Amino acid sequence: MTKIIFYLTVFILLFISKIQAQDSILKDEHSHQSFESQVKLISSKIENITKEEKLALKIEVEAVNVDLENGKITKEEAESKKQKLAETRAKNIENRIGLEQENLKNLVQQKVDGKIAEEYKPNSFAFVFSKSSGKNREKYQRKQDSIANAPEKRTTSQFVLAFGANNLVTNKVVANSDFYYWQSRFFEWGFTENTRIFKNHNVLHLKYGFSVMYNTICPTGNRYFVAAPNNQTNLEIFPYKLEDSRFKNVYLVAPLHLEFDFSGNKSNLGNSSFSSHKGVRFGIGGYGGFRVKSKQKMYYTIDDDKIRIKTKGDFNANDFIYGVSTYLGYKETSLYLKYDLNPLFKNNGVDQNNISLGVRFDFN
Structure with missing residues (x-):
């Protein structure tokens, strides 16, 4: 014990x-x-x-x-x-x-x-x-x-997402278009690098990267695209009542913009002494690339049978694309406008150039 x-x-x-x-x-x-x-x-x-x-x-x-x-x-x-x-x-x-x-x-x-x-x-x-x-x-x-003592970070990366209305400019005007305004749309996604140009000032940046663009147009008047033997692409009336008709082109492009960023000069984030995408931004530049594919879809009904036709081909569309673009916004959200300088089709008698207007998001 x-x-x-x-x-x-x-x-x-x-x-x-x-x-x-x-x-x-x-x-x-x-x-x-x-x-x-x-x-x-x-x-x-x-x-x-x-x-x-x-x-x-x-x-x-x-x-x-x-x-x-x-x-x-x-x-x-x-x-x-x-x-x-x-x-x-x-x-x-x-x-x-x-x-x-x-x-x-x-x-x-x-x-x-x-x-x-x-x-x-x-x-x-x-x-x-x-x-x-x-x-x-x-x-x-x-x-x-x-x-x-590490080198200052002057380049940031963004994920880009954009969408909006799409159409064709014919004879330098988009009024009285052969394509629906709201049903015709564009969609774009990609990645960019944003490099501050001046060491001691934040206003000027160079923005570059790659994007995938989807441009869709929907013809009016029960029409669809037909690739003619003379290497032209014409709009013709479909023999049945179309419920939907749309023509889509997909492109892989490299955009390049000069961006004016008014976020200010000082930041406490990381080891960088500058902010980006924190204020008003304005970008102007262009893009260039090549067509990946073209596809036409048509939906109609015969005797209660719903029929869907999907046609892939080049439709005499230009294999390359180049154009100008601009955006204006605040923080990651911008109003976005882009215009193709080369026509959609190669040999048509009238040049028709694609134009897009929508919203763009640049996520850091």
């Missing part, structure tokens, strides 16, 4: 010693925390005190309500108990928060007296170091120095 008591006493002493050692480490770590971190810690404690006392009051009030329902106390006694409980919890909140406010007051005084060191890592979240972490501190500092 004596041995058991002895070993138990030794175990308790070792346990208490371990707790004291851990408490010492925590105190030492606390002394290395930044002023901002300690203020946040005290603020969090004050918030938790209010939540704890309110939760305790809620539990106590519910217990009083149970006693009232069971007839153990009268309604007047219940109201009196609730009032006393509320006063007690309010007093607890006042006393506990008062202690934390005193801690905050002492902390501010230590800051004023210069007894608290500046936060070890500026412009980022704080790390807590113990006495045994000197090597980690040095290693961390070397890493921060390498980041600070």
Whole structure:
């Protein structure tokens, strides 16, 4: 029995010693925390005190309500108990928060007296170091120095998404078009690189990359495209009532724009000292590429039979595409306009050039 008591006493002493050692480490770590971190810690404690006392009051009030329902106390006694409980919890909140406010007051005084060191890592979240972490501190500092001395990042990447209305310009006008305005659409997606041109000014950027363009036009008047033997593509009336007729061309292009970005010169993001896509933007430039495929779709009904015809071919469409484009917007959203300088079809008697107007998104 004596041995058991002895070993138990030794175990308790070792346990208490371990707790004291851990408490010492925590105190030492606390002394290395930044002023901002300690203020946040005290603020969090004050918030938790209010939540704890309110939760305790809620539990106590519910217990009083149970006693009232069971007839153990009268309604007047219940109201009196609730009032006393509320006063007690309010007093607890006042006393506990008062202690934390005193801690905050002492902390501010230590800051004023210069007894608290500046936060070890500026412009980022704080790390807590113990006495045994000197090597980690040095290693961390070397890493921060390498980041600070790294070359400034002048190029960013974006995912581009655009869509809107599409049509053909005939005889230099798009009015009275042979194609529906709202049913004819374009869609574009791609990736771009955005490089700031000047080292010490943010307004001028070069934007380049690649995109996939889908240009669709829907003829009016129950018509569809027919590739004639003379290497021309004509609109002809379909013999049955068309429910839908559309002609789509897909292109792979390389856009190039000169972008004026009025986001401002300074930023705290990363190691770059400049922002992009944070304000008004204006871009002007062009694109060039080649046609991937052409497809025509027609939908009609004969004797309650729904018929769908999909035809693939070149339809004498130009294999290459080049044009001009511009956009104006705020942050990642812009109004987008593009126009093909070469006609859609190679040998037609009248040149018809594709034009698109819609919305463009540049996501960093």
